[in-house]
Structures are given as structure tokens and as C-alpha cells.
Amino acid sequence: xxxxxxxxxxxxxxxxxxxxxxxxxxxxxxxxxxxxxxxxxxxxxxxxxxxxxxxxxxxxxxxxxxxxxxxxxxxxxxxxxxxxxxxxxxxxxxxxxxxxxxxxxxxxxxxxxxxxxxxxxxxxxxxxxxxxxxxxxxxxxxxxxxxxxxxxxxxxxxxxxxxx
Amino acid sequence: xxxxxxxxxxxxxxxxxxxxxxxxxxxxxxxxxxxxxxxxxxxxxxxxxxxxxxxxxxxxxxxxxxxxxxxxxxxxxxxxxxxxxxxxxxxxxxxxxxxxxxxxxxxxxxxxxxxx
Numbered sequence: 001x002x003x004x005x006x007x008x009x010x011x012x013x014x015x016x017x018x019x020x021x022x023x024x025x026x027x028x029x030x031x032x033x034x035x036x037x038x039x040x041x042x043x044x045x046x047x048x049x050x051x052x053x054x055x056x057x058x059x060x061x062x063x064x065x066x067x068x069x070x071x072x073x074x075x076x077x078x079x080x081x082x083x084x085x086x087x088x089x090x091x092x093x094x095x096x097x098x099x100x101x102x103x104x105x106x107x108x109x110x111x112x113x114x115x116x117x118x119x120x121x122x123x124x125x126x127x128x129x130x131x132x133x134x135x136x137x138x139x140x141x142x143x144x145x146x147x148x149x150x151x152x153x154x155x156x157x158x159x160x161x162x163x164x
Numbered sequence: 165x166x167x168x169x170x171x172x173x174x175x176x177x178x179x180x181x182x183x184x185x186x187x188x189x190x191x192x193x194x195x196x197x198x199x200x201x202x203x204x205x206x207x208x209x210x211x212x213x214x215x216x217x218x219x220x221x222x223x224x225x226x227x228x229x230x231x232x233x234x235x236x237x238x239x240x241x242x243x244x245x246x247x248x249x250x251x252x253x254x255x256x257x258x259x260x261x262x263x264x265x266x267x268x269x270x271x272x273x274x275x276x277x278x279x280x
Contacts, residue, residue, distance in 0.1 A: 049174025
């Protein structure tokens with residue numbers, strides 16, 4: 001089967017080998033430079049952290065919290081914002097632009113949980129929402145917990161007894 | 165001044181994540197898991213706390229701080245209640261983040277009609 005390609009009047013055979021197809025797909029992929037991606041990630045990620053810093057300052061000055069106590073409510077506020085933006089479908093648009101800039105902050109963690117919850121809502125609250133909420137975020141929790149366990153064991157063995 | 169460092173350090177951690185996406189070709193899940201483990205190790209050798217006091221939210225907002233908080237809970241409990249603290253303390257500090265994410269995601273799933 002042959003179709004007319006958009007550009008010239010040439011005909012292109014549609015049965016391509018996987019290798020040919022990959023080479024062809026590469027030419028049609030929108031070229032996003034790694035440098036440009038990094039700039040976008042830097043700006044959006046930095047902006048989210050800047051917002052976090054502003055919220056933290058509010059907690060410190062208005063609620064008279066110590067800086068180390070203020071980071072928990074700050075994270076909670078960012079998570080609420082992220083859940084709201086995810087529900088409105090805005091966060092995914094930001095993510096398309098920002099790449100890792102919106103995935104790496106804690107808002108990306110909340111986004112992965114919220115979008116999984118919304119996506120599987122139709123399968124019911126228990127099997128859908130309950131069972132799938134950690135589908136993406138689960139790996140972060142599992143690997144974080146296991147790593148923390150081994151770091152704790154290392155401190156136990158080497159007798160530092162918790163360096164903090 | 166801390167606002168500037170929060171922006172720069174937070175942005176820099178996101179750039180590391182972007183490089184793991186683009187250069188190392190990791191999936192987002194692998195990238196996040198890697199960053200969390202790195203955060204846990206950095207706190208294990210005691211370098212995360214200075215970073216937090218230097219960069220504020222630039223260090224506490226990225227996902228690396230999740231690993232840091234898990235280790236922090238474990239080590240604090242290790243100090244307070246002995247070896248069992250390694251198990252019982254892990255989620256002590258991170259409770260706010262995980263609980264908030266679970267609760268609000270669940271509420272959103274109750275309220276919001278999914279799109280498309």
C-alpha cells in the first residue's frame with residue numbers, strides 16, 4: 001500500500017522494517033534539546049521550590065514556627081495545591097512543559113498519586129482508588145524505605161547511634 | 165537570600181532529574197526511586213542537613229528530601245529507643261507528606277469527574 005506523503009508528490013512504502021521505522025520516527029520526532037529541557041526543568045523546579053520557601057516563610061512569621069517545624073506544613077500545602085491542579089488537569093500541562101522540573105518536587109509525587117486515583121476511580125473506591133493510588137508513587141516509597149532501613153542499619157553497626 | 169538559594173538548589177536537583185531522563189534514559193519511576201535513594205544516602209553521611217539550612221525549601225521540596233526524612237526518622241528513633249528505632253522511626257518525619265498525599269488524592273477521587 002502506498003500513501004501520498006504530505007510534502008512532495010513522492011510515494012512511500014508503508015511496510016517498513018522495525019529498524020527503518022525507528023529511523024523514520026526519529027526524523028519526525030519534535031527535536032527537544034537536552035539543554036532546553038534542563039533549562040525548563042531548572043526554571044519550573046526552582047519556581048516550585050521558591051513557592052515552597054515563600055509558604056515556609058509565611059508559616060515561620062505568621063504562625064511563629066521554627067524553620068525545621070515549618071517544612072512539614074509547607075509540604076502539606078504544596079501537596080494540596082498539586083492535588084487541586086491535578087484535578088483541574090493543569091498539572092499535566094505544566095509537566096509536559098517542565099519535564100523533571102514538575103516531577104522531582106514533592107508536588108510531582110502528589111500528582112502521580114492523585115492522577116492514579118482519578119484514573120482508576122471508575123473501577124471503584126476499593127479496587128480502583130485504593131489499589132492503584134501507589135501504582136507510580138509506590139516505587140518511591142518502597143525504595144526510600146529500604147534505603148533508609150539500610151542506612152539505619154549501617155549507623156547501628158558502625159556505632160554512630162544516629163548522627164543527628 | 166534564602167529565596168535565591170532555594171530557587172537555584174531546587175532547580176539544580178530538578179536538572180539532575182532531567183539529565184537522568186534524557187541522558188541516562190531512565191523512566192520517571194526509576195528516576196524518582198534513584199533520587200530518593202540518593203537523598204537517603206546523603207542524609208546517612210550527614211550532608212543533607214547542612215543543605216537544608218543553606219537552601220531551605222530548595223532542599224526540602226524535591227523528592228530527595230523524602231529519602232532524607234525517612235533516614236532522619238530512623239536515626240532519631242535509633243538514638244531514642246535503640247535498634248528497633250530503625251524500623252519504628254522510618255515514617256515518623258514523613259507522615260505529613262504521605263498522609264496529606266493519600267488523604268487529598270482520595271478526596272479528589274471522590275469529588276472530581278475524571279476527564280477523557
